Amino acid sequence: xxxxxxxxxxxxxxxxxxxxxxxxxxxxLEIAGVARRLAGEGGFxxxxxxxxxxxTPAARRQLENCGLAEVRLYLNPAFHPFVxxxxxxxxxxxxxxxxxxxxxxxxxxxxxxxxxxxxxxxETGITADCTALALNAGGLLVQTxxxxxxxxxxxxLTPQARPQMATLRYxxxxxRAAGEGGSTRLVPADPGPLPPAKTQAEALTAPAAGEExxxxxxxxxxxxxxxxxxxxxxxxxxxxxxxxxxxSLVERGWFPQSRQIGLSGRCVAPELLITLxxxxxxxxxxxxQGARRICALNTDPAAPIxxxxxxxxxxxxxxxxxxxxx
Amino acid sequence: MRIGVCIxxxxxxxxxxxxxxxxxxxxxxxxxxxxxDYFALEAALQAAASxxxxxxxxxxxxxxxxxxxxxxxxxxALALGAGKALLLCDSGFAGADAxxxxxxxxxxxxxxxxxxxxxxxxxxxxxxTAQVPFALAARLGIPAVGWVKAIEYFRAEGFSVxxxxxxxxxxxxxxxxxxxxxxxxxxxxxxxxxxxxxxARRAPVTRWTLADLPDPxxxxxxxxxxxxxxxxxxxxxxxxxxxxxxxxxxxxxxxxLGALPGREGxxxxxxxxxxxxx
Numbered sequence: 001x002x003x004x005x006x007x008x009x010x011x012x013x014x015x016x017x018x019x020x021x022x023x024x025x026x027x028x029l030e031i032a033g034v035a036r037r038l039a040g041e042g043g044f045x046x047x048x049x050x051x052x053x054x055x056t057p058a059a060r061r062q063l064e065n066c067g068l069a070e071v072r073l074y075l076n077p078a079f080h081p082f083v084x085x086x087x088x089x090x091x092x093x094x095x096x097x098x099x100x101x102x103x104x105x106x107x108x109x110x111x112x113x114x115x116x117x118x119x120x121x122x123e124t125g126i127t128a129d130c131t132a133l134a135l136n137a138g139g140l141l142v143q144t145x146x147x148x149x150x151x152x153x154x155x156x157l158t159p160q161a162r163p164q165m166a167t168l169r170y171x172x173x174x175x176r177a178a179g180e181g182g183s184t185r186l187v188p189a190d191p192g193p194l195p196p197a198k199t200q201a202e203a204l205t206a207p208a209a210g211e212e213x214x215x216x217x218x219x220x221x222x223x224x225x226x227x228x229x230x231x232x233x234x235x236x237x238x239x240x241x242x243x244x245x246x247x248s249l250v251e252r253g254w255f256p257q258s259r260q261i262g263l264s265g266r267c268v269a270p271e272l273l274i275t276l277x278x279x280x281x282x283x284x285x286x287x288x289q290g291a292r293r294i295c296a297l298n299t300d301p302a303a304p305i306x307x308x309x310x311x312x313x314x315x316x317x318x319x320x321x322x323x324x325x326x
Numbered sequence: 327m328r329i330g331v332c333i334x335x336x337x338x339x340x341x342x343x344x345x346x347x348x349x350x351x352x353x354x355x356x357x358x359x360x361x362x363d364y365f366a367l368e369a370a371l372q373a374a375a376s377x378x379x380x381x382x383x384x385x386x387x388x389x390x391x392x393x394x395x396x397x398x399x400x401x402x403a404l405a406l407g408a409g410k411a412l413l414l415c416d417s418g419f420a421g422a423d424a425x426x427x428x429x430x431x432x433x434x435x436x437x438x439x440x441x442x443x444x445x446x447x448x449x450x451x452x453x454x455t456a457q458v459p460f461a462l463a464a465r466l467g468i469p470a471v472g473w474v475k476a477i478e479y480f481r482a483e484g485f486s487v488x489x490x491x492x493x494x495x496x497x498x499x500x501x502x503x504x505x506x507x508x509x510x511x512x513x514x515x516x517x518x519x520x521x522x523x524x525x526a527r528r529a530p531v532t533r534w535t536l537a538d539l540p541d542p543x544x545x546x547x548x549x550x551x552x553x554x555x556x557x558x559x560x561x562x563x564x565x566x567x568x569x570x571x572x573x574x575x576x577x578x579x580x581x582x583l584g585a586l587p588g589r590e591g592x593x594x595x596x597x598x599x600x601x602x603x604x
Contacts, residue, residue, distance in 0.1 A: 018492075025492060081496045084460065085469050108492040109473045116424070116457045120464035125425045125553030128455035146454070147559060154556050161553035170492075198469040199500030206494045214587050239586065250510075251361060257510050258490075264454050271587040283454070295585045297578060301570055311585055312570035315578040323579035 009101040009162040013039050015048040015068060016091065016105035016114075019080075021206055023058030024050070024066075027106035030173040032066040034133055035104060042135045044101065045069055048184075049094040051087045053080025055186075063186055070185040072098075078194055081201040084113040086194060091118050093191035100163045102141050104133075107167035115167050124161035129169050129263055131286050141166065146263050146282040153282060171267030171290045213242035216270040216291075218261055220284075221248040222277015222298065222317050229254055232276075235325040244268065246278050261287040276317040280305025327377050327482075327502065329386045330441035331370045331408065332431055332462065333363040335399035336452040357395055359402040362447025364515035366508045370445040371407045371516070373480040385409035387441065391419055391430050397531050404526035405518035412438065416535040421549025424453065428461030430547055433539040440466055442502035443480070448473065448509045459507035471498050472507040487512075 015035040017028035032048060039046045048071035050063060055075055063071045074090035091114060095103060103118075105111040107129045119126045127143035131153075134142045140157050141164040147154035158164040217236045223229070236243035245255040247262055261268055262284045269290025276297050278284060285308065288294065296309035297317050306312035313320075338358040367388070374383040388403035390396050391414040400411035414434045422430060435441065444466075446459035456472070463470030471487055475495070478486035484501040490509070518526075536542055545551060573581065 021493070082491055082493060083469075083498075084472075109489075110491055110493070112456050113460050113470065113472050116428070116460035117464045117470070119425060119553075120428070120461050123553070125423055126455075126457060127554055128424070128457050142557070143554075147556075152559050152561055155558040155560075157555050157557050158553055159555060199471065199498050199504070202497045202499075203493070204488070204495040204497055239582075264449060264451075272585055274582055274585075293585065295582055297582075301572075306570040307566040309570075310568060311581055312566065312568055313578050313581060314570050314572045315575060319575035320578035320582070323575050324582060 010045070010099045011043065012045045012047060012098055012100045013102040013104065014095065014098055014100035014163070015046065016103065016111065017048045017050045017063065017066070017071065018106055018108065018110055019050070019052040019056075019059060023056060023062045025106065025108065026175070027108055027111070027168065027170040029062065029066060029175050030170070031104050031106060031168055032068050033175060034168065034173050035102075036067050038102070038133065038135060038141070042139055047072065047098055047100070049074065049091060051079050051090045053077050060186070061182075064182040064184050066184050068184050070187050072187050072189040074189055074191060076194070078197070081203040082110045082113075083197065083199060083201045084110075084117050085199070086197060087114055088117040088121070089194055090189075090191045092121055094189065095122065095163065097189075103163040103165045105165070105167045107169050111167050115165060119165055122161075122163065122165075124163060124165055125158050126165040126167065127156045127158070128167050129286070130166045131169050131172050131289065133166060133168070140164070146286050169263070169267060169286060171269050172286070213268075214271040215239055215241035216244055216261075216268050216273050217241035218244045218246065218268075218273060218275045218278055218288075219249060219255075220246040220275065220278030223249060223254070224318075226252070226254050231325070232321070235321055238325050239274070241274065242270075246281075246284050263287065275305055275309075276321065278305055279303045280308070327384055327443065328439065328441035329370050329374050329377075329384055330435060330438075330444045331363070331366050331386060331388045331403065332444065332446045332458070333366070333388050333390045333399050333403055334360045334447075334450050334452075335390065335392050335396040336360045336450050357398055359399045360447055360450045360452075362449055362451070362508070362510065363399075363403075364406070364447075365510055365513055366445040366447045366506075367403055367406050367408065368513040368515040369474070369477060369506065369508045370443070372477065372513060373443055373445070373485075376480040377482060387412060387438065389431060389434050389438075390414070391422070391427060391434070393420075400531050401526045401529070402518070404529050404531075405523040406516065407518075407522070411529065411531045413531055413533045414535075414539075415533050416547075418536045418544050418547050421552065422547065423552035423554045424455050424457040425461055425554070426547060426552045428458050428465055429551075430539075431458070431462050432465035433541060434534065435462075435466060436540050437534065437538065440468070440503060442504075443485075444468075444503070444505040446505065446507045448507045456507070459505060463505040466503075466505070468503040468505055469500060470505045470507065471500070474506050474508050475511045477512055
């Protein structure tokens with residue numbers, strides 16, 4: 001792979017699409033939507049790259065309707081389960097053929113493994129976990145992500161190296177329906193012989209059902225003691241909510257990381273998010289952008305979460321919770 | 327078998343940044359060992375014990391890149407059980423992004439002799455990118471196994487670990503060399519004993535500068551070499567969407583219940599002891 005400079009790049013945005021439990025992973029449709037929006041703003045062409053063990057009928061239908069001009073299909077049983085060293089040659093092959101100016105991937109574990117491998121070969125950089133993407137006046141991709149532990153936002157550019165690579169946080173960018181016209185061309189592609197596998201991967205379980213809880217109850221640093229968690233578990237049942245937490249409670253060891261909302265945890269997009277004792281670091285906010293409505297309760301009137309909440313309440317969380325779950 | 331751990335000192339409190347350059351200023355914040363690195367160190371020490379020969383467990387080497395005070399993170403690693411500590415420290419390394427950090431760390435390992443097993447924390451709490459372990463493995467030409475949530479075994483002939491991907495749980499087996507990015511659920515970190523802590527204070531820490539690396543060309547390091555540039559840092563919040571309401575607990579409870587899907591605008595029933603909204 002010969003690294004290329006900006007002069008060698010085509011005005012093309014390449015969307016990295018990945019398989020999901022049914023069809024494509026939903027992040028792929030978000031990426032396709034972002035690629036189409038940026039292409040419209042900057043006069044780019046669009047393409048996608050789909051690397052998977054097989055093409056299921058559901059995935060075919062979604063890819064045909066994703067709104068990109070074409071999707072290159074790299075299908076090989078060796079691509080499932082995901083092993084980054086096996087998929088990287090396919091991604092690099094596609095990048096070598098299409099020479100994109102911009103390459104977008106999902107900030108899923110898969111995308112966050114594959115992107116740095118490809119970036120090393122391409123001698124380019126990546127901005128990981130972007131929460132916003134735009135083009136500046138010079139046509140460069142402005143990659144926005146939370147920074148420095150989540151206290152601030154950073155805008156990052158890749159001025160020289162190509163492609164400009166970014167991974168996109170899942171659950172933040174809107175799905176942009178492209179209609180059912182089936183206008184995306186699916187183009188089978190072949191990277192040639194794959195390198196011998198150095199590791200063997202075996203899928204053990206499918207991911208937990210993708211059903212989003214309609215109500216999420218999130219606890220933060222305002223919770224005083226580990227023993228109190230059981231009370232909040234009861235409260236979550238009363239509210240019919242999934243119980244989750246901010247990073248601070250994961251760092252105290254009171255919640256597993258799988259229940260953490262935020263940049264280094266999960267993104268949630270419930271109908272209603274109720275936060276108790278959460279201040280609202282940028283790191284946390286990065287995980288709740290998809291929430292339809294937010295009801296936030298905090299004793300500190302200056303807590304950032306109260307500024308973005310639809311129902312911002314200043315109140316002691318224990319006293320309020322006691323009324324909800326006597 | 328040689329075992330290495332990459333660690334990082336992260337700001338313990340709030341870090342500031344230089345408004346001109348967009349670079350992190352660590353001066354005010356007391357640095358601490360990146361919390362994820364405790365899990366990486368524990369995994370490395372367990373691997374060393376599992377792979378111990380007749381002479382006992384092999385030495386675990388901790389490597390970091392950072393300013394002189396990053397020695398503090400290395401001493402923490404020594405206190406926890408690392409046998410050797412190595413600091414890559416040069417003003418020419420400053421401002422490196424994830425890609426160039428990985429390249430610099432790779433140079434350190436190459437100079438030392440690339441270990442058969444390298445452990446990293448899955449991510450750092452300041453950068454949160456999770457990119458360095460994979461980029462480092464790519465630089466070294468060894469496979470990277472990320473998102474490790476359980477360790478089944480490390481044996482002389484190979485390893486078996488479980489990783490959590492968006493596609494579910496995957497068992498990964500392979501031989502060495504290999505790099506592992508360790509999540510918080512994989513192991514239970516040990517605490518450092520007081521004698522070890524005292525010993526670690528006096529233990530030597532090797533320091534290498536740019537001139538010590540196999541590739542000493544300054545333009546390949548630090549901010550100048552980094553493909554990505556921070557252009558702007560800003561506080562993300564504007565005006566409040568709705569002015570916060572100071573409410574008593576009963577009102578708060580009623581407002582929360584009234585906001586549940588399907589209950590908007592409806593009179594709020596008294597809270598019941600079970601079930602949930604329809």
